[in-house]
Amino acid sequence: MSIKTTLTLAATATAVALSGAALADSHGGEDHAYDDMAERALVILTSDSLQTQGMAMILSNAMQQQGAELSILLCDAAGDLAIEGYASAEPINTPPENPAGQVTPEGILQMLMDNGAQVEVCAIYLPNSEHEQEDLREGVGVAAPGPMAEMMRDPKIPVFSF
Structure with a gap:
């Protein structure tokens, strides 16, 4: 695997992880207030x-x-x-x-x-x-x-x- 492929995969994995965290955050945990819904x-x-x-x-x-x-x-x-x-x-x-x-x-x-x-x-x-x-x-x-x-x-x- 080339360094370029490795960096691309790492960047993609990071983006997916961060977007998943943002999505989970926006859809609320147990202390989420529904005021803005x-x-x-x-x-x-x-x-x-x-x-x-x-x-x-x-x-x-x-x-x-x-x-x-x-x-x-x-x-x-x-x-x-x-x-x-x-x-x-x-x-x-x-x-x-x-x-x-x-x-x-x-x-x-x-x-x-x-x-x-x-x-x-x-x-x-x-x-x-x-x-x-x-x-x-x-x-x-x-x-x-x-x-x-x-x-x-x-x-x-x-x-x-x-």
């Missing part, structure tokens, strides 16, 4: 995958616990989570250290709503499903494209899509 967040969920739906809800819950004001947009197959009485085919197992044991995306969604999350289905969900607005869980609305587009364009509101 976004106060609002938009979560768009379209996936029909049970694990993807579950992880979207788990991460939404974590954001809400950290003080984010949540808006959740459910489209396509994920819109079914907004239907009163909907039940996932099976619960999701949580890691062994989690006292919850098993959870469902719709159960976490309801908890998020109970804690103030705004939940809406896409404007085209109901006309393209077998459901009516009366079938939606109490508190779930139908998104209007204009206001939703404004929220998506707002640089102060991060958008997370699953």
Whole structure:
């Protein structure tokens, strides 16, 4: 190995190590204050995958616990989570250290709503499903494209899509 290759590898390793430390620092340790984080967040969920739906809800819950004001947009197959009485085919197992044991995306969604999350289905969900607005869980609305587009364009509101 040439000295030039060795120096390049050493410089790259140092840069990766420093960027990793900076990234870890910016994403917080146990004493991290969330004061400078976004106060609002938009979560768009379209996936029909049970694990993807579950992880979207788990991460939404974590954001809400950290003080984010949540808006959740459910489209396509994920819109079914907004239907009163909907039940996932099976619960999701949580890691062994989690006292919850098993959870469902719709159960976490309801908890998020109970804690103030705004939940809406896409404007085209109901006309393209077998459901009516009366079938939606109490508190779930139908998104209007204009206001939703404004929220998506707002640089102060991060958008997370699953």
